[in-house]
Amino acid sequence: MDHRRNAGRGRRQVSDAEAWLAAHEADALEMVQAFCSIPSISADPAHAGDIARAAAFAADRLRDAGFPKVELIETGGHPAVLAEWVHDPALPTILVYGHYDVQPPDPLDKWVSPPFVPEVRDGRLYARGVSDDKGPLSVAILALRAFHETAGHPPLNVKVLVEGEEESGSPNFAPTVARLRDRLACDLVLSADGAMWRPDLPSITVASRGLSALDVTVDGAAKDLHSGRHGGSAPNPIRALTAMLATLHDGDGNVIVPGFADTATPPDPSILRAIETAGFDAGGYFDAIGADRPAPLPSGADLLYRQWLVPTLEFNGIFGGYSGAGTKTVIPDAATAKITCRLVAGQDPAAVAKVIETHLARVLPTGYRLTVTRHGPGSAAFSLDPAQPGLAEAEHVLEELLGQKPLRVAMGATIPIGDVFARELDAGCIFFSFSTADEDYHAPNEFFRLSSLITGQVAWVRLLSRLATSLAESGGT
Structure with missing residues (x-):
């Protein structure tokens, strides 16, 4: 009652x-x-x-x-x-x-x-x-x-x-x-x-997904240099940094940093079922974000799997030297890239940042200096x-x-x-x-x-x- x-x-x-x-x-x-x-x-x-x-x-x-x-x-x-x-x-x-x-x-x-x-x-x-x-x-x-x-x-x-x-x-x-x-x-x-x-x-x-955020800075000379007088002989941090960043992914955009995803654990089966039944429109996705459709077009399920359940390493910004209107003939003293990684279950934000730093230090050309700065502890x-x-x-x-x-x-x-x-x-x-x-x-x-x-x-x-x-x-x- x-x-x-x-x-x-x-x-x-x-x-x-x-x-x-x-x-x-x-x-x-x-x-x-x-x-x-x-x-x-x-x-x-x-x-x-x-x-x-x-x-x-x-x-x-x-x-x-x-x-x-x-x-x-x-x-x-x-x-x-x-x-x-x-x-x-x-x-x-x-x-x-x-x-x-x-x-x-x-x-x-x-x-x-x-x-x-x-x-x-x-x-x-x-x-x-x-x-x-x-x-x-x-x-x-x-x-x-x-x-x-x-x-x-x-x-x-x-x-x-x-x-x-x-x-x-x-x-x-x-x-x-x-x-x-x-x-x-x-x-x-x-x-x-x-x-x-x-x-x-x-x-x-x-x-x-979790998050690990870091800045990567490559230093060359002690100051900006005239690109006519010093070009071809002085270190160019933009060239060095972009070459280093290119080693973080393969041609399909997969992260290939050693140890990056070694501790990742399998996803929840209920989420996998949702991906298969969602009917996600891959072509419509690329249209909506204003990007050309790739060929071959991936399945909607594959896109969702990548968006939800795969760890990523994305470049959020890159700068160095002159970026204003017109031309300034300069070799910059430094170049910086901003990176964020989205993490899946099992990955530790600090450990992910560390393996990236270790990899970048290994591929750093001679004649340059590397500084990696983390933004906070990150999130699991x-x-x-x-x-x-x-x-x-x-x-x-x-x-x-x-x-x-x-x-x-x-x-x-x-x-x-x-x-x-x-x-x-x-x-x-x-x-x-x-x-x-x-x-x-x-x-x-x-x-x-x-x-x-x-x-x-x-x-x-x-x-x-x-x-x-x-x-x-x-x-x-």
Whole structure:
């Protein structure tokens, strides 16, 4: 009898919360627009004041959602926002993650409307940060507010951690989580950050690649030299560097650095099945990115396998000497390449950087000096245990709302939080975001579908209700 009574109360709470959300759709849009009007660019010190405004905005919205304890947390960099609502110690506890900082909007001339003047066009809201991550974060906060307004509290204990440095590499995130380990203790993490793979195909990200980033600098002479007087006799670091970089891949783009992928482990079979059944259009992919179709055209499955499950070494930038208009006849004193490696399960970021440095030192021509500089500790690849409590509940909610069972997919990009939460909190992390990968985040004309704003709030309400039951049954306290 108690079980039936609790189930009935849970259904009423969900129904009431959804009704409140439906009555406040205009307010939800207004909130997201206000959030996105703040240019909280974490990588640019000139926007320190905007970072502070965005953190305060997120904190105020969490207070509006009923959280009795909300505070700004000093991190050594931009502040984080921590909200706690533990209203019944006997109930399970979840931690919601998101971030309030955004990427720079450049190039500005490519935007149809100003990046920090949110504009609705054709069922989409356009603004920098609207898809990554202010829209999805607002979705989660609004769902929690709906429970506050209708039931007085959410159906389980909730903590929220909102970061302010995600778009600049999260340099202080792991130490902050470690320091707050006791306060952040939870049974499960739900991330509002992330993205569904395609707008027409529901998906849940259960794996993401790791990251190791480094600069490679080759020095020649002590200063720039006249290319007429010294050409043919002096060392040219650009020539040396490009020759060295050419030894990192074979003709098909495969990484051939000795030891690079020796420790990689086999992928999750469920992701392999998703690749085979996804029906990915290889030709359409090359058309969409504006690249010529290669011949022969690879299969869509092969492309997805490479994007999700194969470690990579990519050149992100290369510079040295003169790059302005016209001609400057100079032999540069140095040349630098920026490299990022995306890693799969089993690879260690530090070890990968080390084998690259060892290889480059081996192929460095005589008469040059090599410097390899790592950018931070990097991030290990993340994978979610297929038996993770809550994963089936998230899949059920998406199938119920979107009409298709979601695929379990991987992400070629890196979201470091999964590894951090597993290591520091011993908690799994489910990416429950309503962004989709086509919404041009990090690019001009970033957008968020208004339909996702509405559907996402309902999905979060239903998931929180289901987790209150399932986590309790699986032993969460």
